[in-house]
Amino acid sequence: MQLPTSLTDRVRSDCAAVAAQSELVTIDGERLPAYLAELRRTPPDPQYDAAHHYRAAAAAPDGAEHTAGYVLALDAINFGSGYFPSLHKLPGASGYHTVAALLTQQFDESPWRAADLAGLTVVQVTNTFGQRDNPEASELMELFTAALNELGDWLLREHDGSALRAVDAAGGSAETLAQQLFQLPTWADVSEYRGRQVHLAKRAQLTAVDLALAFDGAGPGSFYDLHRLTMFADNLVPHVLRTDGLLRYHPELAEQINAGRPIPAGSAAEVEIRAVAVHAVELLAAGWRSSDDPASDDPASDSAADEQRPVSAADLDYLLWNRGQQPRYRALPRHRTRTTNY
Numbered sequence: 001m002q003l004p005t006s007l008t009d010r011v012r013s014d015c016a017a018v019a020a021q022s023e024l025v026t027i028d029g030e031r032l033p034a035y036l037a038e039l040r041r042t043p044p045d046p047q048y049d050a051a052h053h054y055r056a057a058a059a060a061p062d063g064a065e066h067t068a069g070y071v072l073a074l075d076a077i078n079f080g081s082g083y084f085p086s087l088h089k090l091p092g093a094s095g096y097h098t099v100a101a102l103l104t105q106q107f108d109e110s111p112w113r114a115a116d117l118a119g120l121t122v123v124q125v126t127n128t129f130g131q132r133d134n135p136e137a138s139e140l141m142e143l144f145t146a147a148l149n150e151l152g153d154w155l156l157r158e159h160d161g162s163a164l165r166a167v168d169a170a171g172g173s174a175e176t177l178a179q180q181l182f183q184l185p186t187w188a189d190v191s192e193y194r195g196r197q198v199h200l201a202k203r204a205q206l207t208a209v210d211l212a213l214a215f216d217g218a219g220p221g222s223f224y225d226l227h228r229l230t231m232f233a234d235n236l237v238p239h240v241l242r243t244d245g246l247l248r249y250h251p252e253l254a255e256q257i258n259a260g261r262p263i264p265a266g267s268a269a270e271v272e273i274r275a276v277a278v279h280a281v282e283l284l285a286a287g288w289r290s291s292d293d294p295a296s297d298d299p300a301s302d303s304a305a306d307e308q309r310p311v312s313a314a315d316l317d318y319l320l321w322n323r324g325q326q327p328r329y330r331a332l333p334r335h336r337t338r339t340t341n342y
């Protein structure tokens with residue numbers, strides 16, 4: 001499926017269209033300037049979270065191949081938030097951090113190559129992610145296995161079994177890598193909303209950022225267009241924006257979330273939560289850039305932060321997602337949807 005415009009332009013225009021007609025999730029425009037000033041006080045400085053994520057030693061034979069393979073495998077299964085309440089987790093770790101850390105353990109012991117991924121069974125995946133005695137996680141483990149098999153088959157079919165070749169095929173463009181991954185069925189993160197398609201492409205876009213972080217922006221991690229990416233529409237960033245008052249949820253939706261009742265995948269509520277959050281982050285990024293403009297009279301604009309490069313939607317995603325790790329956000333319920341998108 002070739003998209004008429006670039007994938008990230010489709011995401012931006014689709015999410016703007018949802019935000020223009022959404023009823024369950026709205027943006028509090030009044031709150032935006034003050035919120036932006038608050039965020040500017042801690043400018044994003046994205047770092048690789050080596051505590052939970054694998055990175056081969058630079059001199060290790062095939063090290064770059066294994067690190068790239070880890071990131072592709074990680075983002076192939078970077079979903080399950082709707083299943084995480086029943087996932088057996090590592091002590092003190094969230095669902096995502098449990099998955100990332102156990103995948104790291106696997107790669108430390110024996111990095112999965114394309115043929116390994118293609119041949120993985122549900123039993124092996126269930127053992128790798130510590131869910132052997134957890135029947136409630138069986139559906140998620142089946143989805144993880146299908147996603148990892150799909151990745152292995154794709155690498156073998158299109159890229160000689162090499163993760164580095166798959167990344168190299170994107171020619172340094174995060175947009176191109178996202179479009180290539182988006183073609184894979186389990187990565188095709190697009191929903192129907194009031195008769196139109198809404199592209200969100202969360203995992204397809206996040207993969208380039210994860211590669212950039214894993215390789216410190218060099219080699220397989222050097223992309224020239226990371227600024228083109230949008231926020232990665234998961235369930236945590238919208239929750240942070242709602243908790244901080246930038247997003248407002250309809251009382252009935254808020255009640256459904258607070259009561260822990262699942263939000264169905266593909267429902268108007270689910271699409272609005274994700275798409276309106278993406279659009280809100282676009283507004284924050286635009287506001288950040290405009291107040292970086294020396295001509296602007298924004299008092300916050302003469303802070304030291306402005307010497308840094310302009311802040312992108314992906315940078316804001318990093319800032320907001322990591323903000324969401326704080327207890328005050330984790331203590332409040334966020335929406336849960338069973339999907340392979342996030």
Ligand SMILES: Nc1nc2c(c(CN[C@H]3C=C[C@H](O)[C@@H]3O)cn2[C@@H]2O[C@H](COP(=O)(O)O)[C@@H](O)[C@H]2O)c(=O)[nH]1
Pocket residue numbers: 047048049078079080081084094095096097206209210213231232233234235236237317318321342
């Ligand atoms: N918007 C956005 N969503 C992201 C990520 C990440 C991890 N990436 C960074 C982490 C370290 C490196 O710095 C990576 O860059 C995971 N998620 C999503 O969050 C959810 C986590 O659910 P729970 O475990 O219950 O908190 C789940 O849907 C997962 O898919 C991100 O960066 N942005």
